[in-house]
Amino acid sequence: MNGTAHAALGSAIGYITANTFDTSPSATVLLIGLGTVSALVPDLDIDGKLRGRITLSHKLLRTAAQIIGVLMIFYSFYEGTDTSKFIGAGIGLVILLLSSRLKQKHMLTLTGIGVLAGGVSLQENWLILFAIYILIASVVSHRGYTHSILGIVFFGMIASRLETSLGIHGVYYACLTAYISHLVTDSKFLPFNKRGIKLFLPVSSKEM
Numbered sequence: 562m563n564g565t566a567h568a569a570l571g572s573a574i575g576y577i578t579a580n581t582f583d584t585s586p587s588a589t590v591l592l593i594g595l596g597t598v599s600a601l602v603p604d605l606d607i608d609g610k611l612r613g614r615i616t617l618s619h620k621l622l623r624t625a626a627q628i629i630g631v632l633m634i635f636y637s638f639y640e641g642t643d644t645s646k647f648i649g650a651g652i653g654l655v656i657l658l659l660s661s662r663l664k665q666k667h668m669l670t671l672t673g674i675g676v677l678a679g680g681v682s683l684q685e686n687w688l689i690l691f692a693i694y695i696l697i698a699s700v701v702s703h704r705g706y707t708h709s710i711l712g713i714v715f716f717g718m719i720a721s722r723l724e725t726s727l728g729i730h731g732v733y734y735a736c737l738t739a740y741i742s743h744l745v746t747d748s749k750f751l752p753f754n755k756r757g758i759k760l761f762l763p764v765s766s767k768e769m
Contacts, residue, residue, distance in 0.1 A: 562746045562754070564601060570746065571600025571739035578738070582731040591727075592735045599739035602716065603707045603747075605669065605698035623663045630656035669699040687722035694719065708744050708758040716740050 575596025579589035630653045637649025673695035680688030694715060698707050706712055720736035748769050749757035757768030 562751075564604065567600045567604070567743050567746065568597045570742050571596040571598070574600070574739045574742060575735045578731045578735040581734075584729070584731060588729050588731070591729065592731055595723075595732060596735045596739040599716070599720070599736040600743050602694075602740060603712060603743045604703075605695060606701050606705065606707045607703040623660045627657055627660050630654070630660065669695060673699060685722075685726060687719050687726055690715070690719045690722065704747065704756065704758050706762055708747060709760055709762040711762065713737070713741060713744070 572593050573596070575593035576589070578596065579592040584592060633653035633656065634650045637646050637653065673692050676695055677689060677692035680686075680690075680692050694707075701707065717733075717737050717740075720733045720740075723736065724730070724732035744758055744760070747754060747756075747758050748760075750769075759766050760769045761767070
């Protein structure tokens with residue numbers, strides 16, 4: 562199932578949850594949004610709609626890093642002392658070399674690091690856990706651990722702490738149900754799916 566269909570199903574789940582808990586209009590909008598995002602979260606392990614939205618273009622970051630590297634080299638030679646000239650120029654060269662190897666797949670890892678820093682700074686446990694999820698998603702294969710029972714349990718922990726932080730009933734159910742809906746609609750249970758999900762990783766790699 563494509564990202565648009567996953568998002569639509571997540572939105573519907575958020576709306577149904579809001580009606581079940583008889584939430585306020587603002588909370589209803591929030592639950593619909595959370596359901597939409599949660600239904601896309603399992604696909605952070607591949608370049609999809611959500612991954613594209615939360616990460617910057619690697620080309621933009623690479624260009625910015627290269628400009629910084631060149632400026633550092635010039636600044637070091639014009640303003641630095643004998644020793645600092647070579648240290649600054651060396652750092653600039655390293656930035657240029659590293660940035661030349663920067664690819665889009667690295668952007669999710671950098672995003673995870675940024676979210677982790679934000680979570681620690683804000684002292685928000687759900688954000689720290691979500692950062693860990695993002696970092697894991699950036700290195701695992703598609704339809705692997707993010708599409709497994711382990712992924713459900715871990716995301717459930719994130720959703721539980723998010724509900725506690727927001728103090729809005731229904732957040733946990735909207736997020737977790739939308740997440741699970743993604744796995745159900747990606748499974749071989751539906752005839753139009755050529756591939757299934759490895760629900761029981763790491764115990765079994767059989768597609769369901």
